[in-house]
Amino acid sequence: xxxxxxxxxxxxxxxxLESALRCxxxxxxxxxIIDDIVADSKxxxxxxxxxxxxxxxxxxxxxxxxxxxxxxxxxxxxxxLPDALSKVRFLFERFRVQELTEESKxxxxxxxxxxxxxSRQDDLRDVMEQRYExxxxxxxxxxxxxxxxxxxxxxxxxxxxxxxxxxxxDGNVLHYSFLGDQTKYEQxxxxxxxxxxxxxxx
Amino acid sequence: xxxxxxxxxxxxxxxxLESALRCxxxxxxxxxIIDDIVADSKxxxxxxxxxxxxxxxxxxxxxxxxxxxxxxxxxxxxxxLPDALSKVRFLFERFRVQELTEESKxxxxxxxxxxxxxSRQDDLRDVMEQRYExxxxxxxxxxxxxxxxxxxxxxxxxxxxxxxxxxxxDGNVLHYSFLGDQTKYEQxxxxxxxxxxxxxxx
Amino acid sequence: xxxxxxxxxxxxxxxxLESALRCxxxxxxxxxIIDDIVADSKxxxxxxxxxxxxxxxxxxxxxxxxxxxxxxxxxxxxxxLPDALSKVRFLFERFRVQELTEESKxxxxxxxxxxxxxSRQDDLRDVMEQRYExxxxxxxxxxxxxxxxxxxxxxxxxxxxxxxxxxxxDGNVLHYSFLGDQTKYEQxxxxxxxxxxxxxxx
Amino acid sequence: xxxxxxxxxxxxxxxxLESALRCxxxxxxxxxIIDDIVADSKxxxxxxxxxxxxxxxxxxxxxxxxxxxxxxxxxxxxxxLPDALSKVRFLFERFRVQELTEESKxxxxxxxxxxxxxSRQDDLRDVMEQRYExxxxxxxxxxxxxxxxxxxxxxxxxxxxxxxxxxxxDGNVLHYSFLGDQTKYEQxxxxxxxxxxxxxxx
DNA sequence: CATGAATGAGCTTTCATTCAT
DNA sequence: CATGAATGAAAGCTCATTCAT
Numbered sequence: 001x002x003x004x005x006x007x008x009x010x011x012x013x014x015x016x017l018e019s020a021l022r023c024x025x026x027x028x029x030x031x032x033i034i035d036d037i038v039a040d041s042k043x044x045x046x047x048x049x050x051x052x053x054x055x056x057x058x059x060x061x062x063x064x065x066x067x068x069x070x071x072x073x074x075x076x077x078x079x080x081l082p083d084a085l086s087k088v089r090f091l092f093e094r095f096r097v098q099e100l101t102e103e104s105k106x107x108x109x110x111x112x113x114x115x116x117x118x119s120r121q122d123d124l125r126d127v128m129e130q131r132y133e134x135x136x137x138x139x140x141x142x143x144x145x146x147x148x149x150x151x152x153x154x155x156x157x158x159x160x161x162x163x164x165x166x167x168x169x170d171g172n173v174l175h176y177s178f179l180g181d182q183t184k185y186e187q188x189x190x191x192x193x194x195x196x197x198x199x200x201x202x
Numbered sequence: 203x204x205x206x207x208x209x210x211x212x213x214x215x216x217x218x219l220e221s222a223l224r225c226x227x228x229x230x231x232x233x234x235i236i237d238d239i240v241a242d243s244k245x246x247x248x249x250x251x252x253x254x255x256x257x258x259x260x261x262x263x264x265x266x267x268x269x270x271x272x273x274x275x276x277x278x279x280x281x282x283l284p285d286a287l288s289k290v291r292f293l294f295e296r297f298r299v300q301e302l303t304e305e306s307k308x309x310x311x312x313x314x315x316x317x318x319x320x321s322r323q324d325d326l327r328d329v330m331e332q333r334y335e336x337x338x339x340x341x342x343x344x345x346x347x348x349x350x351x352x353x354x355x356x357x358x359x360x361x362x363x364x365x366x367x368x369x370x371x372d373g374n375v376l377h378y379s380f381l382g383d384q385t386k387y388e389q390x391x392x393x394x395x396x397x398x399x400x401x402x403x404x
Numbered sequence: 405x406x407x408x409x410x411x412x413x414x415x416x417x418x419x420x421l422e423s424a425l426r427c428x429x430x431x432x433x434x435x436x437i438i439d440d441i442v443a444d445s446k447x448x449x450x451x452x453x454x455x456x457x458x459x460x461x462x463x464x465x466x467x468x469x470x471x472x473x474x475x476x477x478x479x480x481x482x483x484x485l486p487d488a489l490s491k492v493r494f495l496f497e498r499f500r501v502q503e504l505t506e507e508s509k510x511x512x513x514x515x516x517x518x519x520x521x522x523s524r525q526d527d528l529r530d531v532m533e534q535r536y537e538x539x540x541x542x543x544x545x546x547x548x549x550x551x552x553x554x555x556x557x558x559x560x561x562x563x564x565x566x567x568x569x570x571x572x573x574d575g576n577v578l579h580y581s582f583l584g585d586q587t588k589y590e591q592x593x594x595x596x597x598x599x600x601x602x603x604x605x606x
Numbered sequence: 607x608x609x610x611x612x613x614x615x616x617x618x619x620x621x622x623l624e625s626a627l628r629c630x631x632x633x634x635x636x637x638x639i640i641d642d643i644v645a646d647s648k649x650x651x652x653x654x655x656x657x658x659x660x661x662x663x664x665x666x667x668x669x670x671x672x673x674x675x676x677x678x679x680x681x682x683x684x685x686x687l688p689d690a691l692s693k694v695r696f697l698f699e700r701f702r703v704q705e706l707t708e709e710s711k712x713x714x715x716x717x718x719x720x721x722x723x724x725s726r727q728d729d730l731r732d733v734m735e736q737r738y739e740x741x742x743x744x745x746x747x748x749x750x751x752x753x754x755x756x757x758x759x760x761x762x763x764x765x766x767x768x769x770x771x772x773x774x775x776d777g778n779v780l781h782y783s784f785l786g787d788q789t790k791y792e793q794x795x796x797x798x799x800x801x802x803x804x805x806x807x808x
Numbered sequence: 809c810a811t812g813a814a815t816g817a818g819c820t821t822t823c824a825t826t827c828a829t
Numbered sequence: 830c831a832t833g834a835a836t837g838a839a840a841g842c843t844c845a846t847t848c849a850t
Binding site: 033034035045046049054055 | 843844845846847848
């Protein structure tokens with residue numbers, strides 16, 4: 001019989017994750033120290049370690065949460081979209097709008113940093129690779145759908161096009177996260193969308 | 203041993219830089235400790251600090267050297283290329299081939315990590331920003347040249363297209379550095395080239 | 405263990421300061437390494453840095469504490485002393501007795517070393533200069549009081565006489581800290597007292 | 607058969623010592639690094655170690671040289687002085703004038719620093735103790751001479767008075783080296799002279 | 809469960825000294 | 830003898846993690 005309710009614990013977990021995202025975003029994953037999260041969240045160091053076993057774990061959970069949120073919200077939107085093209089357009093729109101928030105920009109930056117960081121640690125690599133697959137196949141499926149419906153060219157490899165989508169997105173956000181110019185980000189992203197659609201649409 | 207030749211010192215410097223690149227590439231900039239470079243280069247810690255004033259300095263010099271090499275070799279090639287389109291094609295070709303080397307892949311990975319890292323430190327930011335400008339304007343000029351010669355569409359913003367080129371490249375290399383699949387890298391890059399050229403050519 | 409009382413922390417702070425004084429006294433400020441204080445106090449390096457931000461800070465706090473103690477105890481004694489002469493006599497007596505303790509001898513030695521050391525570092529200089537002023541004006545005021553009451557010669561500059569007092573004291577302790585001969589120290593100090601009083605008394 | 611003349615070697619030795627004094631004076635003994643002396647003297651590190659076996663040795667030699675110079679010049683002056691009082695007056699005058707030079711002020715400062723430093727190392731202690739004795743007995747002898755000639759009070763202990771002389775001098779220079787106010791130094795020293803003479807003269 | 813004091817391995821950088829040339 | 834590159838043992842300080850209260 002637990003001493004506190006499950007909601008209470010869930011709330012605390014979330015508070016820690018939110019603080020962690022802010023801190024990681026501001027200082028970077030490696031540069032953030034646990035005391036930064038303590039200061040931001042006003043939750044004691046010991047408590048943080050009650051909820052997460054390590055700094056790495058915090059990051060991983062954060063990533064998981066954001067990933068889940070992305071997929072569930074995308075899934076929700078997709079339900080009302082009639083065809084593959086609308087879905088691709090929606091994704092471009094979504095990344096155009098979403099990245100503009102400071103939170104989202106930082107999340108991506110941290111994601112890239114951690115991605116790089118993880119690539120040298122086998123246990124982390126596996127986690128990141130699975131996540132990668134999930135993202136790739138998600139858009140791959142939309143492309144595939146569009147091919148089947150005759151919207152997109154048939155001779156494209158859906159996986160390849162998906163990789164291209166994500167490369168463009170990651171590259172663009174990487175530049176934006178350094179430059180910080182929102183208008184430029186939106187315009188560049190708009191051009192990338194044109195480039196991409198022009199290439200896949202029949 | 204003192205009063206050694208300038209070449210000797212240059213060699214030593216390069217040996218350190220090469221070791222550093224290997225180490226940074228394998229473990230990441232932040233995760234690499236000076237002793238890793240000592241172990242890899244068989245050069246003592248003190249000696250390393252005779253050549254470079256800090257770990258940061260080592261990185262910056264490494265970056266400078268690679269940047270200089272890129273521009274001088276590109277300049278050389280460009281001399282024999284008749285038009286802007288050939289130049290853009292050459293750049294795509296170059297990044298297709300060059301990134302395939304382990305060294306180059308790691309260099310880019312380290313570059314991205316440091317880029318992220320530097321964005322929070324004002325003094326480093328300046329250095330990185332200047333380097334960024336240099337790369338952007340380099341391809342911007344080629345685009346501009348192509349517009350004047352009538353090769354490329356006139357209504358494109360050269361700077362934007364340059365940013366798009368670099369975003370695509372950085373995004374693609376980032377993915378490749380994580381996945382490590384050369385064939386996939388080449389194919390994706392090929393498609394990105396098509397996408398890009400199709401968009402800019404009249 | 406956390407959420408300890410303020411006294412607990414105060415005790416720990418003091419334990420560190422006491423160890424530091426012992427170490428500084430034995431080996432000198434510059435020659436003392438943090439591990440010496442760790443060894444002497446049996447408090448871990450990390451814990452020491454929880455209480456003080458640097459070795460310099462430890463020294464400065466030590467100085468502050470001793471200075472405060474000096475002034476508050478002197479103030480207390482002064483309250484019951486009827487005239488300026490008694491006060492000057494008291495100060496001579498005090499330094500005669502106090503310096504005899506090993507702790508006090510070492511403190512002065514460390515103080516002088518740090519004084520020398522600080523004179524080349526602007527931020528430290530300021531701190532040390534203020535402390536200097538405070539000591540000088542303290543005795544200057546007593547001299548002044550004695551002049552007004554007619555005890556001391558009127559044509560003396562109180563500040564100068566105060567500087568002379570402290571010069572004699574610092575010089576004498578410096579010699580004593582090197583020689584370590586208590587009897588000699590006391591006798592020399594006695595003579596210096598005579599010299600001084602003979603010069604200021606009407 | 608040496609390769610170079612003895613004078614050549616002597617010159618180099620002196621050049622090193624002069625640079626060392628400048629450096630020690632500016633930065634302190636402990637804070638001075640060999641490279642400072644290299645930079646100041648333009649003599650290579652290896653060469654310095656040909657002439658001196660360690661940094662400590664450099665200091666000791668410097669001290670020896672200055673001590674010898676002091677005694678030989680004092681001896682020279684003393685020859686023409688008729689009585690003990692003139693000799694004591696001459697010493698006060700000498701320290702009043704001499705300390706005003708930047709070089710001399712720094713030398714004393716370094717001397718005190720090293721004195722403190724040496725007191726914890728047995729081998730150095732011996733050297734410093736001997737030097738101490740020499741200085742003490744030098745003035746002790748003058749006092750003694752004055753007592754025998756009837757100039758000074760008979761009931762004074764010459765050694766004690768000598769210690770007092772040197773305490774006053776070291777204390778005063780210590781303060782001056784921190785404050786750096788020449789006028790104040792001269793005036794304070796003048797008062798100390800009065801104090802001292804008033805006490806010893808019959 | 810929460811707290812935050814304690815731990816100590818680990819990091820970057822320094823510098824007296826050595827020694828190959 | 831002169832040179833200055835090489836060495837590596839320290840030193841000050843950090844910070845993820847633990848655990849007594």
